[in-house]
Amino acid sequence: MGFVKRLRQNYAQHFAATRSMVNGKIVDAVTNILNAKLFARLDFERHYLGGFLETELTDARRTFWYMERVRWFQFLAAGTLKIGTVYYALTLWEANLIGVGDFTMSVGLSLLIINDARNLTRRFLEFFEYIGNISNGIDTIVRPHEIIDVPDAPALHISQGRIEFKNVTFGYTADHQVFNNLNIVIEPGQRVGLVGFSGSGKSTFVGLILRNFAPQSGEILIDGYDIAKVSLDSLHTQVSLIPQDPSLFHRSLMDNIRYGKLEASDSDVHKAAGMANAAEFIEGIAEGYAAQVGERGVKLSGGQRQRIAIARVMLKDAPLLILDEATSSLDSITEKTIQDNLDQAMGRKTVIAIAHRLSTIVHLDRILVFDGGRIVEDGSHDQLLQQQGFYYRLWTMQVGGFLPEQALPSNSKTE
Ligand SMILES: Nc1ncnc2c1ncn2[C@@H]1O[C@H](COP(=O)(O)OP(=O)(O)OP(=O)(O)O)[C@@H](O)[C@H]1O
Ligand SMILES: [Mg+2]
Incomplete structure (x- = not known):
């Protein structure tokens, strides 16, 4: 038997x-x-x-x-x-x-x-x-979760928004490290732009702050708290992310925006939609805010979806804001309007913005230039241009505001 x-x-x-x-x-x-x-x-x-x-x-x-x-x-x-x-x-x-x-x-x-x-x-x-x-x-x-809270993890309280990477080493696989002993401090209220070629580690950098992955060694501190030791929920309620290609729930537009703050009143939602430049197109739809968006938001255009995602994050109003090319699907006029509103919404928040178009970050306080998992340059737009280094080459190489995919051979530089 x-x-x-x-x-x-x-x-x-x-x-x-x-x-x-x-x-x-x-x-x-x-x-x-x-x-x-x-x-x-x-x-x-x-x-x-x-x-x-x-x-x-x-x-x-x-x-x-x-x-x-x-x-x-x-x-x-x-x-x-x-x-x-x-x-x-x-x-x-x-x-x-x-x-x-x-x-x-x-x-x-x-x-x-x-x-x-x-x-x-x-x-x-x-x-x-x-x-x-x-x-x-x-x-x-029952495969073990990779990222879990330590028992009785305290809640994170962001009062200032200071981010510190301390000797952070991280790789997705054991044989390929993205960051090796990375050290960097982002001061409270600083607006920081991340630039670098594709694959240089920008998304990984913000993924680590969101604790999507845990570093193999080293610590990431927010306001002195090691984020590995606080509860993940408390981290995520205080850090907002506008991803490159946001996806929406197959629910009404109202519900999708309100997701940022469940107790928000209808007029708060309208206000947030206004700031994200979404109010106009929503009011143009027959059902208005009650319109269903289709699975993953397929019934909206990329730019409309992105504006809903921005409205959602504006409503959430977290002290730490991360933008991954947040305005990439928008036409230049809408982008300008939203950029102004975003700047206003940023207020005194700490902001990290990934950009492939340098134009979206030139006005930020500080720019970090990534190359192969290292931060090779660090400073404001003007300082970096003066250094005539990596950033300067990126700046002169960009075509119509966009960065090329990889470095051009040095003799084809368009200076
Ligand atoms: N999920 C993953 N598993 C394994 N390796 C990954 C994963 N995501 C990224 N990588 C690798 O990590 C490195 C850094 O990738 P990352 O996504 O941070 O680049 P990036 O700077 O955001 O690029 P892009 O500008 O194209 O978005 C790359 O070499 C990439 O191949
Ligand atoms: Mg990326």
């Missing part, structure tokens, strides 16, 4: 794993359906998925076939037992060793017991199948 159980459980577990893998492939194909269409690859996808479905089918056949064989074995075993019992009772009765009463009772009882035993083994079989399914699921669910 132990052997049957083990085999059954393994088959079921394997089948469950294949099934979830195939489901993942299908979800991936469906989410990328636009790509498949644009590249005219629907047939390719059909074949690609067909291969995986075939694997699932093979596994299913093997599992069910095994179960069928065990069932047949049980059926035959029970049948033999029943016939054997009746036959044995008959011989005993023939030899006058038992009477009719004994015969009926013992045969009746034996048949009852055999039937129930067979039912029981059948239930066991199903039971092991469920165990197989569940252990596959549990493997996925």
